[in-house]
Amino acid sequence: MAKLDFSPIADTTRRAEIVALLRRAILTGQLEPGQKLNELRISEQMRVSRAPLREAMRELVQEGILTSIPYAGTFVIDVTAKDIDDAYSLNKVLDEFAIELMWKLRDQRFFDELDRRHEAVKQATRDRDTTRQIETALQLHGLIHEWADNSVLLETWQRLTSRLQMYFALHQQARKEVVPAEDVHETYVALLKGNDMRAAQRHAREHIDLDFEELLAYARGLERRPSKGA
Amino acid sequence: MAKLDFSPIADTTRRAEIVALLRRAILTGQLEPGQKLNELRISEQMRVSRAPLREAMRELVQEGILTSIPYAGTFVIDVTAKDIDDAYSLNKVLDEFAIELMWKLRDQRFFDELDRRHEAVKQATRDRDTTRQIETALQLHGLIHEWADNSVLLETWQRLTSRLQMYFALHQQARKEVVPAEDVHETYVALLKGNDMRAAQRHAREHIDLDFEELLAYARGLERRPSKGA
DNA sequence: GAGAAGCAGATTGTCGACAATCTAACAAGG
DNA sequence: CCTTGTTAGATTGTCGACAATCTGCTTCTC
Structure with missing residues (x-):
């Protein structure tokens, strides 16, 4: 038997991909600090429903690069x-x-x-x-x-x-x-x-x-x- | 004018309450390490739909006390x-x-x-x-x-x-x-x-x-x- | 009897629609 | 003119249903 280490296959949920996309956009500065993330607009651009997008955003909020205010929106953190x-x-x-x-x-x-x-x-x-x-x-x-x-x-x-x-x-x-x-x-x-x-x-x-x-x-x-x- | 500082009012979203409930259950040991969290069962017990529950779970995953495996479930972290x-x-x-x-x-x-x-x-x-x-x-x-x-x-x-x-x-x-x-x-x-x-x-x-x-x-x-x- | 293929049930992931809330513009009253 | 109440629009929060995936059992083949 060949001795081969397989790495875990990619997480194929939309959520995971959205997280990666958003994180990259934020970390490269494509999304500016303080900017609001409109759920409907982004979900349409990504051709995805709001559910996985919102879950992804929730992750990034906990990760500390987004901040969320109930009924107001989710924003890229401000840098002081x-x-x-x-x-x-x-x-x-x-x-x-x-x-x-x-x-x-x-x-x-x-x-x-x-x-x-x-x-x-x-x-x-x-x-x-x-x-x-x-x-x-x-x-x-x-x-x-x-x-x-x-x-x-x-x-x-x-x-x-x-x-x-x-x-x-x-x-x-x-x-x-x-x-x-x-x-x-x-x-x-x-x-x-x-x-x-x-x-x-x-x-x-x-x-x-x-x-x-x-x-x-x-x-x-x-x-x-x-x-x-x- | 009276000099009074008001503290911000509580976040009244179901999600926030669910997060608090789940966190408490986990941190007090009511939910055991390794235990699986069945979304349907919990959402019915809390009289809440799965959407806010799932978002809450996503937060706790990032918080490090839950762990998630796509299509398999979300579990309380194991303690080694x-x-x-x-x-x-x-x-x-x-x-x-x-x-x-x-x-x-x-x-x-x-x-x-x-x-x-x-x-x-x-x-x-x-x-x-x-x-x-x-x-x-x-x-x-x-x-x-x-x-x-x-x-x-x-x-x-x-x-x-x-x-x-x-x-x-x-x-x-x-x-x-x-x-x-x-x-x-x-x-x-x-x-x-x-x-x-x-x-x-x-x-x-x-x-x-x-x-x-x-x-x-x-x-x-x-x-x-x-x-x-x- | 052992192993592979396939089916049924349960569970998670995703979707589209509705309800709750906020914002801003405008009208009414002092 | 300033403040307060109202309303329309937009956006977020929540819901119930459907699709994709996994798990275990059954059945078939040898």
């Missing part, structure tokens, strides 16, 4: 400078924790996967595909959480990531120019391969602070002229 | 020893972070609220109301997170709390005898009022470890005879 600040400071704590947990679990497979994801970032950078660049950078960053072997931590990080991705996308979209991002991750990857855990933790902290300042400045600008929604 | 371990270790990290954040934000209102919640725990203990005892203890514990002024942290902690509450309820239910719980929180409260932040952080860690061992032992017992569901 404080939100970004809060998310980042928590993210730092989680990163430190993740590195501590996964440090002695590192093996060849980890290093290979690390390189693979690093390569994906570099590829996206070469392609000048900013959206994909954000996506791959976060995936690279997420590896430590996946490797930490703590399901609750991973889940928590993924929730945070959703929002971070949205913030970054907005940021990128705002300043039209393509980000250079030479290779900010080179040091990070090297440290994760090394033997100094403390150094890796310290770097994770500082590396994050890098883009953070820019992002915060952008967010503060946003707050002065709040979005109207559509 | 590792889950509890994971949740607790993350909880420790969050507690430390919260104490750091809220430490310089403490004021008289904080101390008053701290006393109020502490009193609620003691009251529940006197009443031998174990369910309420768990609830109030977690609320006492949650104050530092509410006071930390970091919305993402608070949200994260609340998600964790759901599960912790469920674990505790199961634990309590298993060993029939009422918990003594003299006053484990006395020291904790005192330290939060004091001037030694590090000491408070250290205690939060150790205090948690207390019940933790018992809970883990219980969970390991569970795993040897996995629940069937109903």
Whole structure:
């Protein structure tokens, strides 16, 4: 018998597909913060009834990227400078924790996967595909959480990531120019391969602070002229 | 004009009420881990159609206390020893972070609220109301997170709390005898009022470890005879 | 008797229609 | 002119029915 691992087949419910579609639209900034999601209009565009759409929206509300007001509507969350600040400071704590947990679990497979994801970032950078660049950078960053072997931590990080991705996308979209991002991750990857855990933790902290300042400045600008929604 | 602050009126949708009902049933252990939730049966019992019920379930799935398999059903999550371990270790990290954040934000209102919640725990203990005892203890514990002024942290902690509450309820239910719980929180409260932040952080860690061992032992017992569901 | 094919029942997923609620424009009254 | 009451339209919340899928049993074949 051939030794073959089958991965689980895709969830083939409309709901799941709608969730994926909506999430992508939000995280790439196609749906702006504060914007209202009209159920009838969206369901007609997707050729789907409102039932699965509403269920999908309910999921995204719990995921924290939509917010719902009874009888008023469901909206893309508003991004405030404080939100970004809060998310980042928590993210730092989680990163430190993740590195501590996964440090002695590192093996060849980890290093290979690390390189693979690093390569994906570099590829996206070469392609000048900013959206994909954000996506791959976060995936690279997420590896430590996946490797930490703590399901609750991973889940928590993924929730945070959703929002971070949205913030970054907005940021990128705002300043039209393509980000250079030479290779900010080179040091990070090297440290994760090394033997100094403390150094890796310290770097994770500082590396994050890098883009953070820019992002915060952008967010503060946003707050002065709040979005109207559509 | 009289100076009066009105709090927002309650969300009066069936969905919201269903969510509250189901959550309570799960967190108090009335619905066992692994148990399947039959939509038709529950909707008839609640005198509600399946639409709002399904939306409510979708929320609880994202909240992490239900799990859903397409075309198979929605089930109360199974509790493994590792889950509890994971949740607790993350909880420790969050507690430390919260104490750091809220430490310089403490004021008289904080101390008053701290006393109020502490009193609620003691009251529940006197009443031998174990369910309420768990609830109030977690609320006492949650104050530092509410006071930390970091919305993402608070949200994260609340998600964790759901599960912790469920674990505790199961634990309590298993060993029939009422918990003594003299006053484990006395020291904790005192330290939060004091001037030694590090000491408070250290205690939060150790205090948690207390019940933790018992809970883990219980969970390991569970795993040897996995629940069937109903 | 063992195994495959197919059927029946139950359950979940989806749909279209109706009811409840909100918003905004307009009219009436002070 | 400002406030209050009314009404029409649009949107969300809920319902009952139908379609798709799964599960277990039965039946058929060998």
